[in-house]
Amino acid sequence: MYTQGLLHAKDDDRAAPEPADRLARFQARIDAEEKIEPNDWMPEAYRRTLVRMISQHAHSEIVGMLPEGNWLTRAPSLRRKAALLAKVQDEGGHGLYLYAAAETLGVSREELMEQLLLGKAKYSSIFNYPTLSWADIGAIGWLVDGAAIMNQIPLCRCSYGPYARAMIRICKEESFHQRQGFEIMLTLARGTSEQKAMAQDALDRWWWPSLMMFGPSDTQSQHSDASLRWKIKRFSNDELRQKFVDATVPQGRFLGLAFPDADLRYDEAAGHWRFGAIDWAEFRAVLAGNGPCNRQRLAQRSAADERGRWVRAAATAHAEKRRARAAE
Amino acid sequence: MSERAMPLWEVFIRSRNGLAHKHVGSVHAADAAMALQAARDVYTRRGEGLSLWVVPSSAITASDPAEKDMMFEPTGSKIYRHPTFYKVPDDVGNM
Numbered sequence: 001m002y003t004q005g006l007l008h009a010k011d012d013d014r015a016a017p018e019p020a021d022r023l024a025r026f027q028a029r030i031d032a033e034e035k036i037e038p039n040d041w042m043p044e045a046y047r048r049t050l051v052r053m054i055s056q057h058a059h060s061e062i063v064g065m066l067p068e069g070n071w072l073t074r075a076p077s078l079r080r081k082a083a084l085l086a087k088v089q090d091e092g093g094h095g096l097y098l099y100a101a102a103e104t105l106g107v108s109r110e111e112l113m114e115q116l117l118l119g120k121a122k123y124s125s126i127f128n129y130p131t132l133s134w135a136d137i138g139a140i141g142w143l144v145d146g147a148a149i150m151n152q153i154p155l156c157r158c159s160y161g162p163y164a165r166a167m168i169r170i171c172k173e174e175s176f177h178q179r180q181g182f183e184i185m186l187t188l189a190r191g192t193s194e195q196k197a198m199a200q201d202a203l204d205r206w207w208w209p210s211l212m213m214f215g216p217s218d219t220q221s222q223h224s225d226a227s228l229r230w231k232i233k234r235f236s237n238d239e240l241r242q243k244f245v246d247a248t249v250p251q252g253r254f255l256g257l258a259f260p261d262a263d264l265r266y267d268e269a270a271g272h273w274r275f276g277a278i279d280w281a282e283f284r285a286v287l288a289g290n291g292p293c294n295r296q297r298l299a300q301r302s303a304a305d306e307r308g309r310w311v312r313a314a315a316t317a318h319a320e321k322r323r324a325r326a327a328e
Numbered sequence: 329m330s331e332r333a334m335p336l337w338e339v340f341i342r343s344r345n346g347l348a349h350k351h352v353g354s355v356h357a358a359d360a361a362m363a364l365q366a367a368r369d370v371y372t373r374r375g376e377g378l379s380l381w382v383v384p385s386s387a388i389t390a391s392d393p394a395e396k397d398m399m400f401e402p403t404g405s406k407i408y409r410h411p412t413f414y415k416v417p418d419d420v421g422n423m
Contacts, residue, residue, distance in 0.1 A: 315334075318359070
Protein backbone atom coordinates (compact mmCIF):
# COMPACT_ATOMS: atom_id res chain seq x y z
CA MET A 1 0.00 0.00 0.00
CA TYR A 2 1.41 3.24 1.12
CA THR A 3 4.83 1.72 1.53
CA GLN A 4 4.81 -0.28 -1.66
CA GLY A 5 5.98 2.67 -3.74
CA LEU A 6 9.38 2.50 -2.15
CA LEU A 7 9.95 -0.64 -4.16
CA HIS A 8 10.08 1.41 -7.30
CA ALA A 9 12.37 4.13 -6.07
CA LYS A 10 14.95 5.10 -8.63
CA ASP A 11 18.41 5.41 -7.30
CA ASP A 12 19.10 8.64 -9.12
CA ASP A 13 18.29 10.36 -5.85
CA ARG A 14 21.89 11.28 -5.28
CA ALA A 15 22.35 12.98 -8.65
CA ALA A 16 23.37 16.38 -7.29
CA PRO A 17 25.60 16.37 -4.22
CA GLU A 18 24.08 18.27 -1.33
CA PRO A 19 26.22 20.17 1.17
CA ALA A 20 27.06 17.96 4.13
CA ASP A 21 26.45 20.70 6.69
CA ARG A 22 22.92 21.29 5.38
CA LEU A 23 22.19 17.57 5.43
CA ALA A 24 23.48 17.38 9.00
CA ARG A 25 21.35 20.34 10.08
CA PHE A 26 18.32 18.78 8.41
CA GLN A 27 18.89 15.48 10.20
CA ALA A 28 19.31 17.36 13.49
CA ARG A 29 15.89 18.97 13.02
CA ILE A 30 14.37 15.56 12.31
CA ASP A 31 16.08 14.04 15.34
CA ALA A 32 14.70 16.87 17.48
CA GLU A 33 11.18 15.87 16.28
CA GLU A 34 10.78 19.20 14.47
CA LYS A 35 8.25 19.13 11.63
CA ILE A 36 9.45 19.99 8.14
CA GLU A 37 7.19 22.47 6.32
CA PRO A 38 6.76 23.01 2.55
CA ASN A 39 9.20 25.86 1.97
CA ASP A 40 11.93 24.55 4.28
CA TRP A 41 15.13 23.24 2.74
CA MET A 42 15.05 19.45 2.39
CA PRO A 43 17.27 16.87 0.69
CA GLU A 44 16.09 16.02 -2.82
CA ALA A 45 15.75 12.35 -1.85
CA TYR A 46 13.49 13.28 1.08
CA ARG A 47 11.26 15.26 -1.28
CA ARG A 48 11.11 12.48 -3.85
CA THR A 49 10.39 9.80 -1.29
CA LEU A 50 7.52 11.87 0.05
CA VAL A 51 6.06 12.66 -3.37
CA ARG A 52 6.19 8.96 -4.21
CA MET A 53 4.63 7.89 -0.93
CA ILE A 54 1.94 10.56 -0.68
CA SER A 55 0.88 10.32 -4.32
CA GLN A 56 0.76 6.55 -4.16
CA HIS A 57 -1.34 6.84 -1.05
CA ALA A 58 -3.65 9.33 -2.82
CA HIS A 59 -3.98 7.05 -5.86
CA SER A 60 -4.84 4.16 -3.54
CA GLU A 61 -7.70 6.14 -2.02
CA ILE A 62 -9.07 7.07 -5.43
CA VAL A 63 -8.73 3.61 -7.00
CA GLY A 64 -10.03 2.14 -3.74
CA MET A 65 -13.40 3.76 -4.47
CA LEU A 66 -13.90 1.36 -7.39
CA PRO A 67 -14.19 -2.07 -5.72
CA GLU A 68 -16.61 -0.67 -3.15
CA GLY A 69 -18.51 1.44 -5.65
CA ASN A 70 -19.27 -1.89 -7.33
CA TRP A 71 -21.77 -2.67 -4.51
CA LEU A 72 -23.38 0.74 -3.99
CA THR A 73 -26.48 -0.06 -6.02
CA ARG A 74 -26.78 -3.56 -4.57
CA ALA A 75 -26.37 -2.88 -0.85
CA PRO A 76 -28.82 -5.07 1.10
CA SER A 77 -30.57 -2.21 2.95
CA LEU A 78 -30.87 1.55 2.91
CA ARG A 79 -28.81 1.75 6.11
CA ARG A 80 -25.96 -0.22 4.53
CA LYS A 81 -26.21 1.80 1.34
CA ALA A 82 -26.04 5.15 3.14
CA ALA A 83 -23.00 3.98 5.13
CA LEU A 84 -21.21 2.63 2.06
CA LEU A 85 -21.92 5.81 0.12
CA ALA A 86 -20.47 7.87 2.97
CA LYS A 87 -17.43 5.61 3.08
CA VAL A 88 -16.78 5.84 -0.66
CA GLN A 89 -17.17 9.62 -0.45
CA ASP A 90 -14.63 9.65 2.39
CA GLU A 91 -12.13 7.76 0.22
CA GLY A 92 -12.51 10.44 -2.44
CA GLY A 93 -11.95 13.11 0.21
CA HIS A 94 -8.86 11.32 1.53
CA GLY A 95 -7.44 11.20 -1.98
CA LEU A 96 -7.95 14.95 -2.28
CA TYR A 97 -6.33 15.78 1.09
CA LEU A 98 -3.36 13.72 -0.02
CA TYR A 99 -3.01 15.19 -3.50
CA ALA A 100 -3.04 18.61 -1.80
CA ALA A 101 -0.28 17.49 0.59
CA ALA A 102 1.78 16.18 -2.35
CA GLU A 103 1.32 19.46 -4.20
CA THR A 104 3.10 21.32 -1.39
CA LEU A 105 6.22 19.48 -2.59
CA GLY A 106 6.11 21.15 -5.98
CA VAL A 107 4.26 18.62 -8.11
CA SER A 108 0.79 19.27 -9.56
CA ARG A 109 -2.27 17.08 -9.12
CA GLU A 110 -2.64 16.93 -12.89
CA GLU A 111 0.86 15.50 -13.24
CA LEU A 112 0.21 12.93 -10.55
CA MET A 113 -3.09 11.90 -12.12
CA GLU A 114 -1.40 11.62 -15.48
CA GLN A 115 1.25 9.30 -14.03
CA LEU A 116 -1.52 7.11 -12.61
CA LEU A 117 -3.45 6.92 -15.87
CA LEU A 118 -0.30 6.18 -17.87
CA GLY A 119 0.41 3.31 -15.50
CA LYS A 120 3.63 4.93 -14.28
CA ALA A 121 2.44 5.37 -10.70
CA LYS A 122 1.55 2.58 -8.32
CA TYR A 123 -1.35 2.22 -5.94
CA SER A 124 -2.02 -0.36 -3.28
CA SER A 125 -1.98 -3.91 -4.66
CA ILE A 126 -5.11 -4.74 -2.64
CA PHE A 127 -7.43 -2.80 -4.94
CA ASN A 128 -6.66 -5.11 -7.82
CA TYR A 129 -8.77 -7.86 -6.25
CA PRO A 130 -12.46 -8.14 -7.18
CA THR A 131 -15.44 -7.66 -4.85
CA LEU A 132 -17.47 -10.74 -5.73
CA SER A 133 -20.07 -10.71 -2.96
CA TRP A 134 -21.57 -8.32 -0.43
CA ALA A 135 -19.42 -9.96 2.25
CA ASP A 136 -16.38 -8.53 0.46
CA ILE A 137 -17.55 -5.05 1.49
CA GLY A 138 -17.46 -6.25 5.09
CA ALA A 139 -14.03 -7.82 4.63
CA ILE A 140 -12.63 -4.68 3.01
CA GLY A 141 -13.81 -2.46 5.87
CA TRP A 142 -12.63 -4.85 8.55
CA LEU A 143 -9.34 -6.04 7.03
CA VAL A 144 -8.24 -3.56 4.38
CA ASP A 145 -9.20 -0.47 6.37
CA GLY A 146 -7.90 -2.18 9.51
CA ALA A 147 -4.52 -2.68 7.84
CA ALA A 148 -4.62 0.89 6.53
CA ILE A 149 -5.24 2.27 10.03
CA MET A 150 -2.31 0.26 11.39
CA ASN A 151 -0.11 1.83 8.74
CA GLN A 152 -1.57 5.32 9.01
CA ILE A 153 -1.57 5.98 12.74
CA PRO A 154 2.23 6.23 12.89
CA LEU A 155 2.11 8.43 9.76
CA CYS A 156 0.26 11.05 11.85
CA ARG A 157 3.69 11.64 13.40
CA CYS A 158 5.50 11.78 10.05
CA SER A 159 8.21 14.44 9.95
CA TYR A 160 6.59 16.22 7.00
CA GLY A 161 3.93 18.58 8.38
CA PRO A 162 1.34 18.57 5.55
CA TYR A 163 1.37 14.75 5.29
CA ALA A 164 1.05 14.36 9.07
CA ARG A 165 -1.87 16.81 9.19
CA ALA A 166 -3.67 15.03 6.33
CA MET A 167 -3.16 11.71 8.10
CA ILE A 168 -4.72 12.99 11.31
CA ARG A 169 -7.93 13.86 9.46
CA ILE A 170 -7.87 10.56 7.59
CA CYS A 171 -7.35 8.42 10.69
CA LYS A 172 -10.30 10.04 12.44
CA GLU A 173 -12.55 9.11 9.54
CA GLU A 174 -11.05 5.69 8.85
CA SER A 175 -12.17 4.31 12.19
CA PHE A 176 -15.82 4.42 11.04
CA HIS A 177 -14.84 2.45 7.95
CA GLN A 178 -13.37 -0.41 9.92
CA ARG A 179 -16.27 -0.62 12.35
CA GLN A 180 -18.91 -0.62 9.60
CA GLY A 181 -16.99 -3.44 7.90
CA PHE A 182 -16.76 -5.48 11.07
CA GLU A 183 -20.48 -4.97 11.68
CA ILE A 184 -21.25 -6.38 8.23
CA MET A 185 -19.03 -9.40 8.94
CA LEU A 186 -20.64 -9.91 12.35
CA THR A 187 -24.16 -9.76 10.93
CA LEU A 188 -23.28 -12.32 8.26
CA ALA A 189 -21.37 -14.54 10.69
CA ARG A 190 -24.40 -14.62 13.04
CA GLY A 191 -26.85 -15.13 10.17
CA THR A 192 -27.94 -18.17 8.15
CA SER A 193 -25.42 -20.85 7.22
CA GLU A 194 -25.38 -19.40 3.73
CA GLN A 195 -24.52 -15.94 5.07
CA LYS A 196 -21.81 -17.37 7.29
CA ALA A 197 -20.33 -19.19 4.29
CA MET A 198 -20.25 -15.87 2.42
CA ALA A 199 -18.35 -14.24 5.28
CA GLN A 200 -15.90 -17.15 5.42
CA ASP A 201 -15.35 -17.02 1.67
CA ALA A 202 -14.60 -13.29 1.88
CA LEU A 203 -12.09 -13.83 4.69
CA ASP A 204 -10.46 -16.64 2.69
CA ARG A 205 -9.92 -14.37 -0.29
CA TRP A 206 -8.95 -11.13 1.50
CA TRP A 207 -6.73 -12.34 4.32
CA TRP A 208 -3.48 -12.88 2.44
CA PRO A 209 -3.78 -9.82 0.19
CA SER A 210 -4.39 -7.76 3.36
CA LEU A 211 -1.11 -9.01 4.83
CA MET A 212 0.64 -8.10 1.58
CA MET A 213 -0.58 -4.50 1.94
CA PHE A 214 2.25 -3.80 4.38
CA GLY A 215 4.74 -4.24 1.57
CA PRO A 216 7.75 -6.51 1.21
CA SER A 217 9.47 -8.07 4.17
CA ASP A 218 12.11 -5.93 5.92
CA THR A 219 14.84 -8.12 4.50
CA GLN A 220 13.69 -7.19 0.96
CA SER A 221 12.74 -3.54 1.38
CA GLN A 222 15.78 -1.46 0.56
CA HIS A 223 14.31 1.97 1.22
CA SER A 224 13.04 1.51 4.74
CA ASP A 225 16.28 2.64 6.34
CA ALA A 226 16.21 6.18 4.95
CA SER A 227 12.48 6.51 5.57
CA LEU A 228 12.92 5.51 9.20
CA ARG A 229 15.94 7.76 9.64
CA TRP A 230 13.97 10.70 8.25
CA LYS A 231 10.99 9.75 10.41
CA ILE A 232 8.74 9.51 7.39
CA LYS A 233 7.93 6.02 8.59
CA ARG A 234 8.06 5.07 12.26
CA PHE A 235 7.84 1.29 12.00
CA SER A 236 9.09 -1.24 9.49
CA ASN A 237 6.76 -3.23 7.22
CA ASP A 238 7.16 -6.43 9.24
CA GLU A 239 6.54 -4.67 12.56
CA LEU A 240 3.28 -3.19 11.26
CA ARG A 241 2.21 -6.50 9.70
CA GLN A 242 2.72 -8.28 13.03
CA LYS A 243 0.72 -5.61 14.90
CA PHE A 244 -2.11 -6.06 12.41
CA VAL A 245 -2.14 -9.84 12.76
CA ASP A 246 -2.08 -9.60 16.56
CA ALA A 247 -5.01 -7.18 16.55
CA THR A 248 -7.07 -8.99 13.91
CA VAL A 249 -6.86 -12.69 14.76
CA PRO A 250 -8.86 -12.35 18.00
CA GLN A 251 -11.51 -10.37 16.09
CA GLY A 252 -11.80 -13.13 13.50
CA ARG A 253 -12.14 -15.72 16.24
CA PHE A 254 -14.91 -13.63 17.79
CA LEU A 255 -16.68 -13.81 14.44
CA GLY A 256 -16.32 -17.58 14.57
CA LEU A 257 -14.50 -17.62 11.23
CA ALA A 258 -11.36 -19.57 10.32
CA PHE A 259 -8.26 -17.88 8.91
CA PRO A 260 -6.97 -19.53 5.73
CA ASP A 261 -3.57 -20.27 7.28
CA ALA A 262 -2.75 -23.73 8.66
CA ASP A 263 0.41 -22.34 10.31
CA LEU A 264 -1.35 -19.64 12.32
CA ARG A 265 -0.66 -20.20 16.04
CA TYR A 266 -0.25 -18.18 19.19
CA ASP A 267 3.32 -17.84 20.45
CA GLU A 268 2.82 -17.65 24.23
CA ALA A 269 6.38 -16.66 25.02
CA ALA A 270 6.49 -13.76 22.58
CA GLY A 271 2.82 -12.80 22.90
CA HIS A 272 2.38 -12.76 19.12
CA TRP A 273 0.29 -14.62 16.56
CA ARG A 274 2.72 -16.36 14.19
CA PHE A 275 1.53 -16.69 10.61
CA GLY A 276 2.55 -18.79 7.61
CA ALA A 277 4.62 -17.79 4.59
CA ILE A 278 3.27 -15.03 2.36
CA ASP A 279 3.15 -15.77 -1.37
CA TRP A 280 5.45 -12.98 -2.51
CA ALA A 281 5.28 -14.16 -6.12
CA GLU A 282 1.57 -13.27 -6.12
CA PHE A 283 2.35 -9.88 -4.55
CA ARG A 284 4.95 -9.07 -7.20
CA ALA A 285 2.64 -10.21 -10.01
CA VAL A 286 -0.20 -7.96 -8.80
CA LEU A 287 2.16 -5.04 -8.38
CA ALA A 288 3.55 -5.61 -11.86
CA GLY A 289 0.06 -5.23 -13.32
CA ASN A 290 -1.07 -8.84 -13.47
CA GLY A 291 -3.58 -9.00 -10.63
CA PRO A 292 -7.20 -9.99 -11.30
CA CYS A 293 -8.43 -6.41 -11.89
CA ASN A 294 -5.45 -4.17 -12.71
CA ARG A 295 -6.52 -3.41 -16.27
CA GLN A 296 -10.16 -2.91 -15.31
CA ARG A 297 -9.29 -0.44 -12.54
CA LEU A 298 -7.13 1.74 -14.77
CA ALA A 299 -9.69 1.58 -17.57
CA GLN A 300 -12.42 2.73 -15.16
CA ARG A 301 -10.25 5.57 -13.87
CA SER A 302 -9.37 6.66 -17.42
CA ALA A 303 -13.03 6.56 -18.45
CA ALA A 304 -14.02 8.69 -15.45
CA ASP A 305 -11.29 11.19 -16.32
CA GLU A 306 -12.41 11.27 -19.95
CA ARG A 307 -16.09 11.64 -19.09
CA GLY A 308 -15.33 14.49 -16.71
CA ARG A 309 -13.30 16.43 -19.23
CA TRP A 310 -16.20 18.49 -20.61
CA VAL A 311 -17.26 19.39 -17.06
CA ARG A 312 -13.82 20.77 -16.24
CA ALA A 313 -13.70 22.61 -19.57
CA ALA A 314 -17.18 24.09 -18.97
CA ALA A 315 -16.29 25.19 -15.43
CA THR A 316 -13.14 26.89 -16.67
CA ALA A 317 -14.98 28.59 -19.57
CA HIS A 318 -17.72 29.79 -17.22
CA ALA A 319 -15.17 31.24 -14.78
CA GLU A 320 -13.41 33.02 -17.64
CA LYS A 321 -16.67 34.47 -18.97
CA ARG A 322 -17.59 35.76 -15.49
CA ARG A 323 -14.16 37.32 -15.10
CA ALA A 324 -14.37 39.00 -18.49
CA ARG A 325 -17.85 40.42 -17.71
CA ALA A 326 -16.72 41.72 -14.34
CA ALA A 327 -13.84 43.49 -16.07
CA GLU A 328 -16.13 45.30 -18.54
CA MET B 329 -3.41 16.07 -21.29
CA SER B 330 -3.31 19.62 -22.42
CA GLU B 331 -5.94 20.79 -19.94
CA ARG B 332 -5.21 23.99 -18.11
CA ALA B 333 -4.57 23.45 -14.40
CA MET B 334 -7.45 24.50 -12.14
CA PRO B 335 -6.55 27.35 -9.77
CA LEU B 336 -5.67 26.45 -6.18
CA TRP B 337 -7.60 27.81 -3.17
CA GLU B 338 -6.73 27.69 0.51
CA VAL B 339 -9.59 26.66 2.79
CA PHE B 340 -10.32 28.08 6.25
CA ILE B 341 -13.04 26.87 8.61
CA ARG B 342 -14.61 28.49 11.67
CA SER B 343 -15.51 25.49 13.79
CA ARG B 344 -17.85 27.48 16.04
CA ASN B 345 -18.71 31.07 16.75
CA GLY B 346 -16.17 32.68 19.02
CA LEU B 347 -13.24 30.95 17.32
CA ALA B 348 -11.13 32.27 14.45
CA HIS B 349 -11.16 30.66 11.01
CA LYS B 350 -8.39 28.10 10.80
CA HIS B 351 -6.53 26.81 7.76
CA VAL B 352 -7.50 23.21 6.98
CA GLY B 353 -6.14 22.52 3.50
CA SER B 354 -6.70 23.40 -0.12
CA VAL B 355 -8.89 22.61 -3.14
CA HIS B 356 -8.75 23.15 -6.88
CA ALA B 357 -11.65 24.95 -8.54
CA ALA B 358 -12.34 27.16 -11.55
CA ASP B 359 -13.90 29.99 -9.53
CA ALA B 360 -14.74 31.08 -5.99
CA ALA B 361 -18.28 29.67 -5.95
CA MET B 362 -17.07 26.25 -7.04
CA ALA B 363 -14.17 26.44 -4.61
CA LEU B 364 -16.66 26.95 -1.77
CA GLN B 365 -18.70 23.96 -2.96
CA ALA B 366 -15.62 21.77 -3.21
CA ALA B 367 -14.36 22.92 0.21
CA ARG B 368 -17.74 22.07 1.73
CA ASP B 369 -17.65 18.57 0.22
CA VAL B 370 -14.03 17.84 1.03
CA TYR B 371 -13.55 19.44 4.45
CA THR B 372 -16.95 19.48 6.20
CA ARG B 373 -18.46 16.02 5.96
CA ARG B 374 -18.86 15.68 9.74
CA GLY B 375 -20.05 19.01 11.07
CA GLU B 376 -16.56 20.52 11.20
CA GLY B 377 -17.70 24.09 10.89
CA LEU B 378 -20.20 26.93 10.65
CA SER B 379 -18.35 29.16 8.21
CA LEU B 380 -15.97 28.64 5.31
CA TRP B 381 -13.46 30.92 3.62
CA VAL B 382 -11.69 30.16 0.38
CA VAL B 383 -8.78 32.35 -0.68
CA PRO B 384 -6.82 32.08 -3.95
CA SER B 385 -3.48 30.57 -2.95
CA SER B 386 -1.78 33.04 -5.27
CA ALA B 387 -3.15 35.91 -3.13
CA ILE B 388 -1.18 34.84 -0.08
CA THR B 389 2.17 36.51 0.59
CA ALA B 390 4.27 34.39 2.91
CA SER B 391 7.41 35.10 4.87
CA ASP B 392 10.49 33.22 3.76
CA PRO B 393 11.40 30.38 6.15
CA ALA B 394 15.07 31.05 5.36
CA GLU B 395 14.63 34.49 6.91
CA LYS B 396 12.83 33.34 9.99
CA ASP B 397 15.71 34.29 12.30
CA MET B 398 15.82 37.83 10.97
CA MET B 399 12.03 38.08 11.22
CA PHE B 400 11.33 36.57 14.58
CA GLU B 401 14.53 36.20 16.56
CA PRO B 402 14.71 39.87 17.72
CA THR B 403 11.73 39.37 20.04
CA GLY B 404 13.49 36.49 21.78
CA SER B 405 15.69 38.84 23.82
CA LYS B 406 12.91 41.27 24.77
CA ILE B 407 11.83 39.50 27.90
CA TYR B 408 10.57 42.79 29.36
CA ARG B 409 7.55 42.38 27.09
CA HIS B 410 6.24 39.63 29.33
CA PRO B 411 4.44 40.23 32.62
CA THR B 412 6.67 37.80 34.48
CA PHE B 413 9.63 40.17 33.94
CA TYR B 414 8.26 42.49 36.63
CA LYS B 415 8.46 41.70 40.33
CA VAL B 416 5.43 42.53 42.43
CA PRO B 417 5.62 41.84 46.19
CA ASP B 418 3.41 39.00 47.38
CA ASP B 419 1.59 41.38 49.74
CA VAL B 420 0.11 43.21 46.76
CA GLY B 421 -1.88 40.12 45.78
CA ASN B 422 -2.86 39.15 42.26
CA MET B 423 -2.05 41.60 39.53
